[in-house]
Amino acid sequence: MSDHVILIHGDLLTKERLDTVRNSRRIEHTPKNRFQYVIFLPGLCHYKMACADAICRTYIQPKEGRDDENSLYQHTAVLWPEETGKMAESQNPEWSTLENFAVSEPKWDDVVAMSHTIVWKYPSTGCDKQFENQMLRNRDELMYIDVLEASFLPWIYVFKATGKHKYASQMIKFLVNLHDIIRMNLLCNPSGHALVFRAVDWVVERNNLYTKVIYRGGGPNGTIEHIIKESPLIKVYRNCHIIIENGFHLQHQTIRHAQPDMTNTICKLSMRIKEKYTRIKTFGRKALWSIPDQINEGMALMQEQTITKFVGRCEGQ
Numbered sequence: 498m499s500d501h502v503i504l505i506h507g508d509l510l511t512k513e514r515l516d517t518v519r520n521s522r523r524i525e526h527t528p529k530n531r532f533q534y535v536i537f538l539p540g541l542c543h544y545k546m547a548c549a550d551a552i553c554r555t556y557i558q559p560k561e562g563r564d565d566e567n568s569l570y571q572h573t574a575v576l577w578p579e580e581t582g583k584m585a586e587s588q589n590p591e592w593s594t595l596e597n598f599a600v601s602e603p604k605w606d607d608v609v610a611m612s613h614t615i616v617w618k619y620p621s622t623g624c625d626k627q628f629e630n631q632m633l634r635n636r637d638e639l640m641y642i643d644v645l646e647a648s649f650l651p652w653i654y655v656f657k658a659t660g661k662h663k664y665a666s667q668m669i670k671f672l673v674n675l676h677d678i679i680r681m682n683l684l685c686n687p688s689g690h691a692l693v694f695r696a697v698d699w700v701v702e703r704n705n706l707y708t709k710v711i712y713r714g715g716g717p718n719g720t721i722e723h724i725i726k727e728s729p730l731i732k733v734y735r736n737c738h739i740i741i742e743n744g745f746h747l748q749h750q751t752i753r754h755a756q757p758d759m760t761n762t763i764c765k766l767s768m769r770i771k772e773k774y775t776r777i778k779t780f781g782r783k784a785l786w787s788i789p790d791q792i793n794e795g796m797a798l799m800q801e802q803t804i805t806k807f808v809g810r811c812e813g814q
Contacts (some may be wrong), residue, residue, distance in 0.1 A: 502534050502535070502536045502678075503534055503535050503536065504536050504538055504679070504682050505535060505536070505537050505538065506538050506539075506696075506697040506698045506701065507537065507539075507540055507543070507698060508539075508540055508543035508698065509543070509547075509663055509664060509667060510665055511537070512537050512539070513663075514539055515532075515535060519531065520532075523671065534673075535632050536679070537671075538671075538679060538682065538683060538697070539667070539668065539671055540556035540696055540697060540698025540699075540701075541645075541684070541696035541697075541698070541699075542681055542696040542698045542699040543698055543732070544696075544703065545641075545696075546657075547656070547661060548640075548641050548652055548687075549641065550661070551652070551655045551656055551659045551661060551791070552569075552641060554636055554659040555637070555655075555659060555789070556568065556569035556570070556634065556637075556788065557569060557570055559579050559786065561785065561786040562785070562786035562788065564785055564786075565627075565630075565784055565785040565786050567627055567630065567784070568630075568786070568793060569634060572766065575755050579680070581650075582726070597669065625778050625779050625780065625781070625782045626783055626784035626787055627779075627782050627783075627784045628778045628779065628782070629787070629788070630784055630786075630787065632768065633788045633790060634788070637655070637791075640652065640655075643707065645683070646675070646680065649668060649671075649672055650669055650672070651792050652668070653665050653668050653669060653672075653795070654791065654792045654793075654794075654795030654796050654799070655791045655792060655795055656668070656795070657794075657795035657798050658789070658791040658792070658794040658798060658800055658801060660733060660792060663702045665795070665799075682697075683696075683697075684697070685697050685700060687700055687789060706725075707731045707734075707735060708724060708731055709724060712731055712734050712735075713727075714727070727808075745778045
């Protein structure tokens with residue numbers, strides 16, 4: 498058993514329970530009895546829900562920002578086309594990418610001129626609060642779309658700034674122990690089709706739906722003992738239902754529905770965004786509420802915490 502590991506996917510409570518078991522068995526003599534072979538992996542489904550909660554705490558919960566015409570509260574439940582903006586206008590039309598810029602071998606005077614343009618057009622003091630709010634929203638929403646390894650560190654800072662300290666602490670521990678074998682087991686593909694990977698905890702929750710809700714039995718059969726006894730047959734039950742549905746051509750019996758038609762909704766929101774010009778910097782424009790940069794605030798909190806611990810250790814010595 499010591500030559501192998503068992504990967505467990507779960508939420509924050511699962512990790513805390515596993516840590517409790519390990520702490521209670523530290524005095525054991527073998528790695529097996531100390532449960533060192535158990536490796537915890539954060540379930541990406543629950544992790545994404547934590548990211549959604551952090552966005553809610555930043556953009557939805559503060560009452561000051563709900564009345565702003567360009568706030569997320571005003572755009573709730575509405576999707577809009579993805580738009581990106583450039584930080585500064587290119588001095589040369591051929592400099593469309595950083596690679597082209599490097600190949601052209603620009604002179605130092607060109608770099609200085611571009612830096613003056615950036616400072617003049619986008620001052621750090623901020624002269625357009627609505628534009629700054631929109632840029633922060635774009636950044637956080639794009640991070641929410643990509644919740645894999647590349648966005649783990651920024652989300653740790655956001656968790657810290659929004660008061661989700663346990664998630665921040667556990668994700669730091671996970672990043673320290675991240676190895677290739679863990680990267681290869683963060684997702685699974687139950688259907689076997691290309692580009693249809695799912696989080697492992699999502700599959701577990703789906704199995705729980707079939708086990709505890711759909712096929713749990715009714716009346717006196719809806720007991721824990723019955724659920725445990727019937728759980729190995731869930732896939733058989735599901736296949737029987739599919740055979741009957743297909744044989745009798747039953748419709749609307751699947752959990753996989755077609756995507757909703759959001760064309761009119763997107764067009765309506767697009768017109769509103771174009772009218773407000775939130776993605777175009779306008780000098781002197783104000784906003785009812787200034788969105789905090791949670792990544793910077795989380796960074797500052799973690800640095801302050803590290804300095805406090807270091808000072809405490811020095812004073813103790």
